[in-house]
Amino acid sequence: MLTEKAKKALACPYCCTAVTEEKEAYFCPSCSVRYPIIDGVPHMLEKKELAARTTEREEWRDAAIRPDISYDLLVKLKSPDVHVWPRERRTVRRLLAGCPEDALIVDVGAGALDLPKSVVRLDLGPYPGIDIVGDGQSLPFQESTVDLLLIFRVLEHMRNPELGVGEIFRVLKPGGRVAAIVPFMEPFHINPIDISRFTRDGVRHLFRDFEEERCEWCVGPSAALAWMMKEWIATVFPGSRNKWVYASVRELAGWFLSPLRIVDYFLRKKPYAHKIAESFFYLGRKVKDEV
Numbered sequence: 372m373l374t375e376k377a378k379k380a381l382a383c384p385y386c387c388t389a390v391t392e393e394k395e396a397y398f399c400p401s402c403s404v405r406y407p408i409i410d411g412v413p414h415m416l417e418k419k420e421l422a423a424r425t426t427e428r429e430e431w432r433d434a435a436i437r438p439d440i441s442y443d444l445l446v447k448l449k450s451p452d453v454h455v456w457p458r459e460r461r462t463v464r465r466l467l468a469g470c471p472e473d474a475l476i477v478d479v480g481a482g483a484l485d486l487p488k489s490v491v492r493l494d495l496g497p498y499p500g501i502d503i504v505g506d507g508q509s510l511p512f513q514e515s516t517v518d519l520l521l522i523f524r525v526l527e528h529m530r531n532p533e534l535g536v537g538e539i540f541r542v543l544k545p546g547g548r549v550a551a552i553v554p555f556m557e558p559f560h561i562n563p564i565d566i567s568r569f570t571r572d573g574v575r576h577l578f579r580d581f582e583e584e585r586c587e588w589c590v591g592p593s594a595a596l597a598w599m600m601k602e603w604i605a606t607v608f609p610g611s612r613n614k615w616v617y618a619s620v621r622e623l624a625g626w627f628l629s630p631l632r633i634v635d636y637f638l639r640k641k642p643y644a645h646k647i648a649e650s651f652f653y654l655g656r657k658v659k660d661e662v
């Protein structure tokens with residue numbers, strides 16, 4: 372459910388005008404568009420866009436590289452995710468603690484772990500725990516309303532990540548912060564589409580309008596290697612044209628390879644580790660206008 376503070380900051384995602392709350396919709400007086408509230412969740416996307424994203428999601432579920440077993444079962448059999456940043460929870464906790472009590476905090480793509488209910492979780496689909504259905508490339512918030520925005524493992528899925536980062540700049544308050552996790556050495560993964568990867572320079576370029584506080588690898592080369600290896604083994608394995616064979620071999624290999632991640636712990640001070648790191652953490656601030 373949306374907090375009152377978040378409701379006040381809501382805007383039409385296309386013209387950025389503040390929307391007014393109606394019984395079962397938010398109304399944009401400028402575009403005369405009604406954004407429906409479905410099961411308590413505002414769907415801040417145009418009808419056509421909403422339909423396109425729903426189709427994309429359904430196609431993703433039916434995709435050939437995912438075996439036809441229920442998603443829940445697949446999750447149980449899956450080998451441990453190698454791309455989890457061990458310090459993520461601690462880092463997010465500190466970021467949240469640094470915000471004022473009435474801060475508006477938004478998680479775009481709902482990728483961050485264990486967030487308190489006060490954080491607004493936005494995603495393209497009405498997944499469990501989502502507060503707003505919306506697109507990171509046209510955020511449904513008014514200008515300069517957000518104190519902290521988290522965007523973890525989302526930019527690679529955007530058709531236009533530059534637009535997404537521009538939107539973050541627009542909605543952040545002057546002095547507001549953005550925290551991003553951006554993958555680099557990571558195999559293709561559809562969720563529901565997978566478009567780009569970024570080097571450390573690429574991340575810096577993407578966030579060039581912000582004042583950088585941190586830009587460093589967070590998941591290292593060994594995690595990247597473990598993920599690449601399990602995909603490689605599954606790809607070369609005889610019979611892996613069959614998606615069942617492919618997925619089973621990949622997950623079995625994953626169980627053996629995931630402990631490789633431990634090696635990353637010892638690479639923190641290696642100056643060249645960023646060249647093949649799995650992903651980067653970026654923390655930046657929207658600079659206050661100088662008077």
Ligand SMILES: [Zn+2]
Nearest residue numbers: 383386399402
């Ligand atoms: Zn509008």
